[in-house]
Amino acid sequence: MIEGLFETHINVSDLERASEFYENTLGLTLAYEDSRRCRFYWLGERGKAMLGLWEKEPAQIIRQHYAFETSNEKMKCIVPWLKERGLQVRNFLDDGTEDPFVFGWMPAVSIYFSDPDGHSLEFISVLPDEPQPELGVVAWEEWEKNHGRSLKLQK
Template sequence: MIKGIFETHLNVTDLERSQHFYEQIMGLEHAYGQPERGNSFYWVGGRGNAMLGIWQKEPDKVQRQHFAFHVSLEDMKQAVPYLEAKGIAARNFLDDDIGELYVFGWMPAVSVYFTDPDGHSLEFISMLPDEAKSELGMVPWSTWERMHGRM
């Protein structure tokens, strides 16, 4: 029955600031909003594919959450410069500041993390075309690529 996750919601402290972030910085298409109710909705991956809703709440009602945006493998290669050009600090899963993205061997997928204006943990993630290797745990993307003869 379940084919995917269609919709997720975040509580935010400043609706206008978050609207700017998700529309102007992240480039999501605005779908609908009710400013009088403190909400705004965005299409993710194009109209009708998935939706993100943001709801303005008092700061004590905003708890840090996490979700990931699926991006193409080609786009992942430019994810860090893309984020940095928009003034967004990128980091890897280990937050070790080595400047390299990691692969989750059990998936396998490569990802990069960043935050929105309320500190929600966001991620760009891309599945890799390889067999999973859970025994590797997490490895730098360059190591994974060398192991698969792509570097």
């Protein structure tokens, strides 16, 4: 019966600050603002998925993780795009580099960053390759060399 995830919500300590980040830094489109101190944003195409921001007291904020889907093509330039917006980028290993990594079991490539409340955010893109769970987590450049794809990263 389940065909996808339509909506998820993030608790934020300052709705205006969070809205500035999600609208102007990440480019989400405002769908609706409610008098209950919440705003809803379209994720991707209108009517396909939604993100709700709910203002709460700082003590009620539990840092969570959210992953945003992107295309393989957009993933090639996501690191510079995030850095242009003043965001600190990290990979799955949090090894001090900004190199995207591939989860071999999916396979999917991803990169991480944080929102103003410290929620862990991720851009992820499923790759067109066959899963290789035995590889674990590998650098995207290494994955590309071994799979003959040519999705050159922009640095």
